[in-house]
Amino acid sequence: MAEASPWIAIVDDDLSMLKALRASLLHRGLQAKTFGSAEEFIDSLPAGLPECLIVDLQMPKMSGLELHHYLMRNGLHIPTIIITAHADRVRQRSEFAGIIAVLPKPLEKASLFAAIDATSKSKDIRDHRPS
Numbered sequence: 221m222a223e224a225s226p227w228i229a230i231v232d233d234d235l236s237m238l239k240a241l242r243a244s245l246l247h248r249g250l251q252a253k254t255f256g257s258a259e260e261f262i263d264s265l266p267a268g269l270p271e272c273l274i275v276d277l278q279m280p281k282m283s284g285l286e287l288h289h290y291l292m293r294n295g296l297h298i299p300t301i302i303i304t305a306h307a308d309r310v311r312q313r314s315e316f317a318g319i320i321a322v323l324p325k326p327l328e329k330a331s332l333f334a335a336i337d338a339t340s341k342s343k344d345i346r347d348h349r350p351s
Contacts, residue, residue, distance in 0.1 A: 226251065227252060227253055227270050228251065228270055228273075228274060228336065229252075230254045231255045231256075231257070231260075231261045231276065231284065231287065232254075232256070233257060233279045237276070238256070248333065257281065258282035258286070258287040259281065259282060261273075265296070269298060271298075271340070272299050272300075272339040272340075273291075273298045273299070275288070277306065278304065284300075284302050288302070297318055299338075300318050300319050301321045301323060302319060303327060304322065304324065304325060320335050321338065
């Protein structure tokens with residue numbers, strides 16, 4: 221059976237942000253799937269987990285941080301990058317397992333790709349820990 225290719229999930233209620241992020245990731249050779257809400261992303265989980273989650277902080281119904289808490293409570297440890305216009309206020313509240321970075325909007329591509337690279341390194345470390 222073929223192993224599924226790694227992919228990155230992008231969750232944001234702003235369609236233009238979803239398109240721009242997806243295009244940036246595809247241009248770098250990374251697979252990306254987009255979701256317009258936290259609930260839409262949660263509904264997709266039975267089909268498989270992403271290698272990394274990029275999520276907007278402020279969304280209707282469930283914020284990016286609430287989504288991260290939901291995933292952690294359910295044993296789904298996905299390295300997460302939070303994007304927000306309020307990075308300084310959020311950074312202190314999000315210093316816990318799984319949050320790789322809190323990036324300010326507008327996003328700098330170099331910072332985004334550095335954070336994505338950090339998720340790969342953190343996953344490699346988790347995958348190679350002794351049992």
